[in-house]
Amino acid sequence: MKILIAYYSKTGSTEKVAKKIKQEFEEKGHKVELVKIVPVQELKAYQYKKNGKELALKNATGSVKKFDLVLIGTPVWNFCPAPMVLSYLRNLLNVKDKKFALFATCTALPGTTIQRMSSILSTKGGKVTASITVRSIFSLDAKKLEVAKKFAEQLS
Numbered sequence: 001m002k003i004l005i006a007y008y009s010k011t012g013s014t015e016k017v018a019k020k021i022k023q024e025f026e027e028k029g030h031k032v033e034l035v036k037i038v039p040v041q042e043l044k045a046y047q048y049k050k051n052g053k054e055l056a057l058k059n060a061t062g063s064v065k066k067f068d069l070v071l072i073g074t075p076v077w078n079f080c081p082a083p084m085v086l087s088y089l090r091n092l093l094n095v096k097d098k099k100f101a102l103f104a105t106c107t108a109l110p111g112t113t114i115q116r117m118s119s120i121l122s123t124k125g126g127k128v129t130a131s132i133t134v135r136s137i138f139s140l141d142a143k144k145l146e147v148a149k150k151f152a153e154q155l156s
């Protein structure tokens with residue numbers, strides 16, 4: 001399969017999960033493109049509008065046409081996806097009938113993060129088939145990352 005993994009990460013946890021998933025897919029022989037979502041303006045977390053509207057991204061208008069599976073990852077910010085990810089999802093092209101899987105990282109309370117991402121994609125005709133939330137109050141150790149490995153195995 002041709003797989004896209006797009007994620008935002010401020011302090012590195014979501015990135016670790018994204019890279020672990022990538023590694024696992026590649027070991028199974030899939031082709032993976034890893035895209036880090038980057039806002040045009042780097043601000044403090046609280047300075048971004050929570051709904052991500054009008055939030056400009058450096059890589060905003062991604063088409064997912066050429067991929068068989070698309071994974072989107074986000075940190076949880078105030079029980080919701082990071083605004084950059086909301087902006088990315090809203091701008092995503094060729095979503096109709098595409099297969100998606102979602103992942104989120106948080107300390108403990110994910111709130112409505114996965115539901116919100118899922119709802120944007122379903123409205124655009126995308127099919128969300130699986131999701132994981134990796135909770136880590138302290139740090140993301142090897143054991144926690146096993147969840148990411150299993151997730152990729154399940155999707156392969």
Ligand SMILES: Cc1cc2nc3c(=O)[nH]c(=O)nc-3n(C[C@H](O)[C@H](O)[C@H](O)COP(=O)(O)O)c2cc1C
Nearest residue numbers: 009010011012013014075076078079106107108109
């Ligand atoms: C602005 C902000 C809001 C956050 N809100 C939540 C939250 O609602 N629930 C939670 O469990 N963790 C919350 N966290 C913790 C992050 O979700 C967690 O540390 C995440 O793994 C960070 O991902 P990253 O390292 O990829 O940026 C928040 C962190 C930040 C910076």
